[in-house]
Amino acid sequence: MGEKKKFIRDSVYGDISFNEFETNLMDQPSFQRLRRIKQLGLINLIFPGANHTRFEHSIGTMYLASRLSEELELEEDDVGLVKTAALLHDLGHGPFSHVSEGVLSFPHEELTKYVIKNTSIRDVLEEKYDVNKIIEIINGEGSLGPIVSGELDVDRMDYLLRDSHYTGVAYGVIDYERLISNLKLEKTLTLDLKGVQAAEGALVSRYFMYPSVYQHHTTRIVNSMFRRILKRLIDNNTINEKEIYKYDDTDIISICRQSDGFIKDIITRLDNRNFFKRAFTMRLENFKNPEKIYKITQDQLRKAEEEIAEYYNLDKDYVILNIAEYPRFDEMKTQVSVDKKLYPLNEISNIIGALSKARFNIPDISLYVPKEDKEKFKKFKINNFLDLPEIDKDKHHGIHYDQLKLF
Known part of the structure; x- marks a missing residue:
């Protein structure tokens, strides 16, 4: 008789089978913690x-x-x-997933490596595999790495499908069956020409999921508010950031609710959907060199926030400058096999080429303040507080949110 398998009924794929070894890995406390970490952080405040x-x-x-x-x-x-490797690839995520990662001084991949090497997960893994080999694949290294962490990897396929399913946003529906059937592993993971349309669909889906879900303007506001109080918890040594992998969402919420002052105020605002409001926004396409916006450091943003707060007589903790986070879209570099030669996807596909040029049409730099202070910023000029690239005078200028017709 073969090994007895167990099944989990998944809402996206149906029954998924697990062997005894995989089940044992899943039963470890550090993996079970992932049940208490929301995939999309605080986005359920926008998409219930x-x-x-x-x-x-x-x-x-x-x-x-x-x-x-x-x-x-x-x-x-x-x-x-x-x-x-695919099963364990997110073990190091902190509470609320990528939301907390925006505060930490290291990426979640570093903690994933630490958790694998320093918890009971290691004891189970070593019954069958070299721990370092698993970490190598999770990091996208070696011949097998691109399957889990590459340009068209299974991690990305799943989160697009799953996030679309649970938010109700149709953009993330991708033809993963066709993608999978047209991928080949040679020196790297390459795409057959027949799979180009499916790859185009996946990239377009990700392109639209960012403004619709991941970087929805209210998502950015709640993430910014939460990151500010998490940073405060780390700075005052309530939480050790190197042990963030021990906490789940509920732990952090409970700590915040039991705090006082600024932390208590912000968590109460989040609990009651009393969010900050967008007082000013300027799309990156307004600048002649929009890519330079991403070179603005967090220290520069904090300094500008302090100057804005002083000018408008506000508490600096209640003034937030935010730049939309957008991916590099590495899928554009996916190698496509045509007549036994390899070409980057953006050279094969006009759609992908156009997407690379359109990248800055949506992201913006925005100012968030409490609702009761928003009216103070009707004549706000961001250039008075932040050194920005030259503005393209043929395009729109930064304007007060109430006047904004582009969103």
Whole structure:
């Protein structure tokens, strides 16, 4: 008789099977913690259905890794390595996922490596695999790495499908079956020409999911508010950032609710949806060199916030400058196989080429303040407080939110 398998009913793919080894990994406390970490952080304050967790995403990523491994006809041991790496790839995420990562001085991948090496996960892994090999694949290294962390990886496929499903936003629906069936593993993960349309669809989906969900203007406001109080908890040594992997969402919320002063005020505002408001915004396409906006440091933003607060007689903690976070869209570099030669996807696809030029049409730099202070900023000029690239006078200037017709 073969090994008895267990099944989990997944809301996206249906039944997903697990062998005894995988089940044992999932039963470890550091993996079970992922049940209490929301995949999209605080986005359920904007999209009420977005309550899915890193636990679900991890098993979904493992399922797609299994499907792709079969398609690539990997050897049995390599299939196991890839599936295990996919299952464990997000172990180091802090509370509310990427929201907390914006405060930490290191990426969640560093904590994933630490958790794998320093918890009971390691004891289980070493029964079957080299721990360093698993970490290598999670980091996108070696011949198998691109399957889990690459340009068209299973991690990205799952979160687009899953986030779309739970938010109710249709943009993230991608043809993952066609993508998987047209990927080949040579020296790297390459795409067959027949899969180009599916890859275009995935990239366009991700492009639209950012303004619609991940960087929705209210998402950015609540994330900015939460990051400010999490930073305060770290700065006053209430939380050790190097041990953030020990906390879940509820832990942090409870600590905040039991605090006083600024932390208590902000968590109460989040609890009651009394969010800051956008007092000013300027789209990056208004600048002649929009890419330079991303070179503005956090220290420069904090200094500008302090100067704005002093000028308008506000508490500096209640003034937030935010630049929309947008990805590099590495999928554009995916190698496409055409007549046994490889070409970057953006050279094969006109759509992808156009997307690379359109990248700065949506992101903006915005100012957030409490609702009761918003009226003070009707004549606000950001250039008085922040050294920005030259403005393209043929395009729109920064304007007060009430006048904004572009969103």
